[in-house]
Amino acid sequence: MAPVPPVAPDVPAWKLLAVLGGGGTVAGLILVLASQATQPRIQAHKAEVLKASVAEVLGAPARWETLYLVGDAVTTQPPEGKDPSKLERVWAGWREDGSRIGFAIVAAEPGFADDVKLIFGFDPGKEVVLGFKVLENKETPGLGDAIEKKRSFGEQFVGKRVPVAGIKKGGSRGRPESEIETITGATVSSATVVRIVNNASARWTPLLRAWREEAAR
Amino acid sequence: MSDGTAAKSPSRLDDVVRGIWRENPVLVTTLGLCPTLAVTNTVANCIAMGLATLFVLVCANFLVSAAARFIPNEVRISGYVLIIATFVTVADMSIEALAPAVHKDLGAFIALIVVNCIILGRQEAFAAKHPPLRATLDAIGAGLGFVLVLLMMGAVREVLGNGTFLGRSVLGPRWEPWVVLMLPPGGFLTLGTFLIAIRWAKVRKAARAKAEAERAAPSRNVPSAAAGSAG
Numbered sequence: 134m135a136p137v138p139p140v141a142p143d144v145p146a147w148k149l150l151a152v153l154g155g156g157g158t159v160a161g162l163i164l165v166l167a168s169q170a171t172q173p174r175i176q177a178h179k180a181e182v183l184k185a186s187v188a189e190v191l192g193a194p195a196r197w198e199t200l201y202l203v204g205d206a207v208t209t210q211p212p213e214g215k216d217p218s219k220l221e222r223v224w225a226g227w228r229e230d231g232s233r234i235g236f237a238i239v240a241a242e243p244g245f246a247d248d249v250k251l252i253f254g255f256d257p258g259k260e261v262v263l264g265f266k267v268l269e270n271k272e273t274p275g276l277g278d279a280i281e282k283k284r285s286f287g288e289q290f291v292g293k294r295v296p297v298a299g300i301k302k303g304g305s306r307g308r309p310e311s312e313i314e315t316i317t318g319a320t321v322s323s324a325t326v327v328r329i330v331n332n333a334s335a336r337w338t339p340l341l342r343a344w345r346e347e348a349a350r
Numbered sequence: 351m352s353d354g355t356a357a358k359s360p361s362r363l364d365d366v367v368r369g370i371w372r373e374n375p376v377l378v379t380t381l382g383l384c385p386t387l388a389v390t391n392t393v394a395n396c397i398a399m400g401l402a403t404l405f406v407l408v409c410a411n412f413l414v415s416a417a418a419r420f421i422p423n424e425v426r427i428s429g430y431v432l433i434i435a436t437f438v439t440v441a442d443m444s445i446e447a448l449a450p451a452v453h454k455d456l457g458a459f460i461a462l463i464v465v466n467c468i469i470l471g472r473q474e475a476f477a478a479k480h481p482p483l484r485a486t487l488d489a490i491g492a493g494l495g496f497v498l499v500l501l502m503m504g505a506v507r508e509v510l511g512n513g514t515f516l517g518r519s520v521l522g523p524r525w526e527p528w529v530v531l532m533l534p535p536g537g538f539l540t541l542g543t544f545l546i547a548i549r550w551a552k553v554r555k556a557a558r559a560k561a562e563a564e565r566a567a568p569s570r571n572v573p574s575a576a577a578g579s580a581g
Contacts, residue, residue, distance in 0.1 A: 144422040153425055153432070160436040167440045171447035178450050269454075274391070275512070275529035 369491025
């Protein structure tokens with residue numbers, strides 16, 4: 134390291150505190166301004182992405198609503214005093230004629246590398262997957278990331294009954310209504326996706342069925 | 351501004367050029383290897399990372415140079431880090447607002463610009479001891495040098511590893527991508543190859559200079575030796 138120019142031997146402590154404290158205050162102010170300038174765009178973009186994803190997996194619903202999981206019940210009204218963004222959410226979508234299409238569910242589980250996060254449309258009455266989209270993955274580029282990049286893989290899920298089963302090409306076990314052909318060279322990533330859909334649908338089915346009854350009353 | 355009169359335009363230009371090639375932060379001083387290895391698998395990531403680093407480096411160099419005499423020596427590193435961290439956070443938020451897809455790809459590496467040795471190194475080694483103009487030029491040079499290396503890495507890794515450049519196919523469908531170059535080891539392989547090439551060029555240049563000096567030496571040395579013995 135280059136030699137430092139000599140300074141007065143004792144700089145009083147208050148001066149050190151004043152410099153760092155003053156600098157910190159100015160830095161804080163700059164960050165507040167930068168945050169205020171950028172947050173609206175960031176939030177708008179996040180909402181946009183979510184809206185597009187929900188619309189994609191539910192097949193362009195005429196209207197949709199956010200549902201919150203409070204305790205063991207699904208409700209449209211988050212309880213007072215709780216931050217709604219901290220609650221688990223699903224989205225219900227309806228057709229033009231008012232009939233319900235189903236629910237969009239977000240779920241994540243560890244894959245080959247880090248969590249795989251996906252959103253899928255689900256009809257808890259028929260236990261059928263309506264649409265499928267990977268939101269985040271850090272799987273191996275060129276191999277495992279095909280779960281997101283290879284459209285034909287995700288399209289297989291549409292209309293399948295849960296629990297789905299991953300099979301190798303040509304390895305059908307005679308349940309075509311529930312079988313997903315896995316990607317060659319991406320066995321772990323494919324199995325992760327199948328597992329996420331099965332676990333999340335199993336978990337949400339009773340919760341969402343209960344909500345439908347509540348709404349009907 | 352004591353050297354303002356002494357330093358003529360060649361020196362000003364030298365402040366910029368030095369960082370781009372002769373003292374390139376990555377290839378010569380091997381600083382900033384973490385982002386160089388981690389985010390150079392696509393050209394788009396390299397551009398975003400390079401520009402974010404350049405922005406932080408220029409702002410921090412200018413401010414540190416202007417504020418150096420107000421910062422007591424005891425807290426100078428804390429002061430530099432405070433200044434750098436502020437600009438990094440501003441850059442982080444701006445990228446998230448303007449280019450969310452790039453922000454998603456770069457992940458934590460934008461925030462990690464705070465601990466990029468190139469930036470802290472330039473504050474301590476140059477900005478704190480030179481006037482703001484020269485510090486800014488120095489930052490532009492080092493920043494461009496960093497961008498240049500990232501782009502070289504990104505071009506090699508994306509074209510060979512994925513067959514694309516900026517997402518557009520360049521090698522055609524028959525190209526079998528060298529997937530390893532897109533993976534973390536690809537960063538080490540590519541950077542290692544660059545460093546070998548640079549070292550090789552330097553060693554060759556030095557050898558050639560030495561050979562030339564030796565060839566020139568006898569003809570010049572003999573008369574002087576004769577003169578010496580005569581004296």
